[in-house]
Amino acid sequence: MAGERRGQPRQPQLPDLQVRLRTELSRIDEQVRALVEAMDRMQGLLDSVVAISREVELTAVLHRIVTTAMDLVGARYGALGVLDESGERLKEFITAGLSDHERADLAGTALPSGRGVLGHLISHPEPLRIDDIPAHPSSVGFPPGHPHLRTLLGVAISVRGEIYGDLYLAERRDGQPFDIHDENVVTALASAAGIAIENVRLFEQVRVGAEQFQRLLLPMLPDLRPFTAAAVYRPAAEPSQLGGDWYDAIPLPGGIVAVVIGDVVGHDLKAAAAMASTRNMLRALLFDRGSTPGAVLARLDRTLQAITTNPVTTTALARVEPEGTGWRLHWSTAGHVPPLLITPDGRAEYLSAEPGLPLGVDQEQPRPDHSRDLPLGATLVFFTDGLIEHPARSIDESLDELAGLAAVHATLPLQEFVRALADHHPSDGHDDMAVLALRTPPV
Numbered sequence: 001m002a003g004e005r006r007g008q009p010r011q012p013q014l015p016d017l018q019v020r021l022r023t024e025l026s027r028i029d030e031q032v033r034a035l036v037e038a039m040d041r042m043q044g045l046l047d048s049v050v051a052i053s054r055e056v057e058l059t060a061v062l063h064r065i066v067t068t069a070m071d072l073v074g075a076r077y078g079a080l081g082v083l084d085e086s087g088e089r090l091k092e093f094i095t096a097g098l099s100d101h102e103r104a105d106l107a108g109t110a111l112p113s114g115r116g117v118l119g120h121l122i123s124h125p126e127p128l129r130i131d132d133i134p135a136h137p138s139s140v141g142f143p144p145g146h147p148h149l150r151t152l153l154g155v156a157i158s159v160r161g162e163i164y165g166d167l168y169l170a171e172r173r174d175g176q177p178f179d180i181h182d183e184n185v186v187t188a189l190a191s192a193a194g195i196a197i198e199n200v201r202l203f204e205q206v207r208v209g210a211e212q213f214q215r216l217l218l219p220m221l222p223d224l225r226p227f228t229a230a231a232v233y234r235p236a237a238e239p240s241q242l243g244g245d246w247y248d249a250i251p252l253p254g255g256i257v258a259v260v261i262g263d264v265v266g267h268d269l270k271a272a273a274a275m276a277s278t279r280n281m282l283r284a285l286l287f288d289r290g291s292t293p294g295a296v297l298a299r300l301d302r303t304l305q306a307i308t309t310n311p312v313t314t315t316a317l318a319r320v321e322p323e324g325t326g327w328r329l330h331w332s333t334a335g336h337v338p339p340l341l342i343t344p345d346g347r348a349e350y351l352s353a354e355p356g357l358p359l360g361v362d363q364e365q366p367r368p369d370h371s372r373d374l375p376l377g378a379t380l381v382f383f384t385d386g387l388i389e390h391p392a393r394s395i396d397e398s399l400d401e402l403a404g405l406a407a408v409h410a411t412l413p414l415q416e417f418v419r420a421l422a423d424h425h426p427s428d429g430h431d432d433m434a435v436l437a438l439r440t441p442p443v
Contacts, residue, residue, distance in 0.1 A: 062094050065080055067096050075097070076172070082094075125156035129177070131151055152169070155190045159197050160194075167186065227320070245262070246263075246276075247262075262279070278313055293331055293332035296332075316331065333356060334357065334367070340406055392428070402426055
């Protein structure tokens with residue numbers, strides 16, 4: 001019996017099992033923490049990519065790339081150097097993380113020349129991690145007033161296969177050097193950043209092309225002497241949208257001047273095409289000297305509904321005719337905001353009168369006509385509702401603000417006057433806007 005007991009395997013002691021269990025639990029805990037940290041990094045990377053992709057202006061995209069990279073790895077400082085056409089020098093350097101005091105110390109410092117460790121990354125566009133910048137063979141020191149930096153992580157950003165610039169991160173907030181995990185997540189971010197940069201550059205090309213196309217559809221104002229005239233067009237704040245706003249001024253026989261402003265519903269190519277066809281049809285109808293503005297708009301409405309599928313359009317049409325030693329204004333509106341009259345003594349009043357329906361609604365309804373004398377040295381302002389619409393205030397509040405703005409700037413030369421209205425408008429800028437001003441001869 002004693003021999004049988006000696007031959008049986010020895011059972012481990014309880015303290016040994018507890019040690020092994022604690023060791024295993026500790027290993028599992030470390031693995032779970034590492035997994036959670038990896039998941040957090042991945043979620044942070046995804047959130048960063050989404051944030052960068054939302055930007056529609058290149059400057060905002062570049063700055064967002066720097067700040068999101070800093071957040072991902074806990075860096076105190078960040079910068080993005082954009083290369084020039086040669087690919088050897090920096091033409092732009094975006095920084096983040098500098099305090100006001102540090103920025104003041106660097107005021108007047110020239111753009112980095114792309115030497116030192118910055119230049120090393122330009123020449124060797126592979127990820128770069130440095131634990132001691134002053135000891136690096138490429139280090140040449142920092143300019144006076146520059147924060148002291150010890151650690152660096154640099155990653156190149158490529159766009160369509162070519163190096164666009166380099167992303168630099170310095171000084172982890174926890175004091176540790178950058179590790180391979182930081183390098184991997186920033187490298188992934190740089191890859192997404194290259195796509196975002198390309199997208200926003202293409203978007204900018206579309207926006208510029210749309211704006212140029214829109215301006216080509218608008219006329220150059222002719223010589224309207226003895227009157228002076230000026231106009232300005234501003235696209236909507238939302239890029240790449242075509243608009244339906246337009247203006248026109250036409251000298252007619254007998255010293256008459258016709259002025260029109262309008263807005264086709266919509267923000268697309270169809271709205272722009274409808275605007276062009278409506279303006280051209282109206283030009284032809286204006287040369288019927290016997291027709292009042294209301295009659296012209298009625299004929300335009302019938303023509304548009306007979307031969308086009310144009311969207312609903314608002315417009316205001318006016319004729320300024322000589323009368324005695326002065327001038328008389330005849331006008332009619334089709335669902336449009338009323339013109340603004342500024343008298344020589346600086347008073348501003350809207351020519352509010354019975355409006356007509358917009359074009360394309362009901363061609364059988366009458367088109368009211370209105371008229372009044374125009375004093376010498378008066379200014380007439382025609383504008384689209386993009387100049388005044390704001391979701392946070394009523395139309396009446398915006399109209400009052402515009403009238404006050406016009407009165408303040410009424411003594412400016414006419415081109416400066418319309419530019420001031422467009423620069424300081426009371427709207428939120430969500431819609432395109434057009435302003436056309438006509439000034440009668442002075443006394």
